[in-house]
Structure formats: structure tokens, C-alpha cells
Amino acid sequence: MTWLGDLLRARLFLWLVLLLPGLVISWRYANGTMFYGEVIHATGEWSIRLMMLAMAATPVMLALPGKVFSRWLMKNRRYFGVASFFYALLHTVVYLDKTALLADIIEEAFAPEYLTGWIATLIFAVLAATSNDASVRWLKRAWKAVHRAVYVAAILAFAHWVLVAFNPLPAILHIAILAAFEGYRVWKLASIRAAST
Numbered sequence: 001m002t003w004l005g006d007l008l009r010a011r012l013f014l015w016l017v018l019l020l021p022g023l024v025i026s027w028r029y030a031n032g033t034m035f036y037g038e039v040i041h042a043t044g045e046w047s048i049r050l051m052m053l054a055m056a057a058t059p060v061m062l063a064l065p066g067k068v069f070s071r072w073l074m075k076n077r078r079y080f081g082v083a084s085f086f087y088a089l090l091h092t093v094v095y096l097d098k099t100a101l102l103a104d105i106i107e108e109a110f111a112p113e114y115l116t117g118w119i120a121t122l123i124f125a126v127l128a129a130t131s132n133d134a135s136v137r138w139l140k141r142a143w144k145a146v147h148r149a150v151y152v153a154a155i156l157a158f159a160h161w162v163l164v165a166f167n168p169l170p171a172i173l174h175i176a177i178l179a180a181f182e183g184y185r186v187w188k189l190a191s192i193r194a195a196s197t
Contacts, residue, residue, distance in 0.1 A: 120160060
């Protein structure tokens with residue numbers, strides 16, 4: 001069915017799918033059917049998982065070269081990265097709204113569990129702002145160097161999750177999954193380089 005393929009390839013449809021959970025979370029929080037802790041947890045997990053999906057694009061392409069899904073993931077990884085920042089931003093806005101007092105926000109900001117989150121969010125903001133063709137043309141070779149900061153952001157985001165979690169096991173499982181993807185990527189690229197020399 002070509003209409004289904006066209007729909008799945010449509011950028012607007014992808015954005016609607018990516019943003020829909022955030023809209024539902026926001027609506028439920030506004031009408032009181034979802035509480036602060038639930039919103040913080042949900043937005044944080046959505047941000048992490050979308051970041052992982054964006055970072056998984058290269059390992060998946062290396063594992064499944066030429067497959068429709070791997071090509072689709074590579075083509076859309078910037079959108080997953082930007083959506084990851086959207087959820088990180090929503091996570092931050094809800095926290096700021098709940099904490100309210102600037103003095104309390106500043107006092108908490110320097111605790112390791114919060115500082116890691118703040119720095120990760122700032123890095124995500126830079127990556128999201130430069131995830132467009134105009135930035136690629138402007139930054140040229142530096143664009144890839146800037147976007148390698150996603151690894152720093154990932155480490156900090158996971159550290160934030162582990163430090164604030166009542167149960168760090170889900171965070172550790174996510175870390176293990178991403179580490180497996182990244183380990184495969186490093187091994188595969190090293191193998192390709194070795195074979196070409």
C-alpha cells in the first residue's frame with residue numbers, strides 16, 4: 001500500500017508520533033490525572049529512549065546495511081535527537097514549575113544529581129539547535145565534532161537518572177543496552193578499517 005509508505009515517510013507524521021506522548025503527558029498533568037513524580041519520570045525516560053534511538057542509528061546501519069529500517073533510522077536520527085531534547089526540556093520545565101523558588105533551584109543545581117542533569121540538558125540544547133542542514137553547512141567539518149558531544153550528554157543523563165532514582169536498575173539496564181550498541185559500532189568500524197588496510 002503506497003499510501004501507508006508515504007505516510008510513514010512523511011516528516012509531519014513522524015513529528016506527530018514523536019510529540020504525541022508529550023502532549024498527552026502535558027494534558028494529564030494540567031488536569032491533575034498525572035502527578036509530578038509520574039511526569040518527571042515519564043519525560044525523563046522518553047528523553048533517554050529517544051536519545052538512545054538516535055545513537056543506535058549508526059550501529060543498526062552497520063549491522064543491517066541496506067535494510068529499509070536501518071536507512072529510515074539513519075535518515076531520521078536528527079528528528080529523534082531533537083525530540084529527545086523536547087522531552088528533556090519538558091522534564092526541566094515541570095521541575096522548575098514545581099520547585100518555583102529561584103533560591104531553591106540554585107541551591108539544588110550544584111548537587112551532583114541535579115548538576116549532571118543541567119549540563120546534559122545544555123548539551124542537548126546545543127545539539128538540537130544545530131540539528132539542521134543550515135548548521136551542517138555553516139559548521140562544516142566542525143559539525144561532527146560538535147555532535148560527538150552526545151556521548152558526554154548521554155553519560156551525564158544516565159548519571160542523573162541513576163543518582164535521582166529510587167530504583168537505579170532500569171537506568172542500569174538502559175546503560176547496558178546503549179553500551180552494547182556502541183561497543184558493536186566501535187568494533188565494526190575498527191574491523192572495516194583493518195580490512196581496508
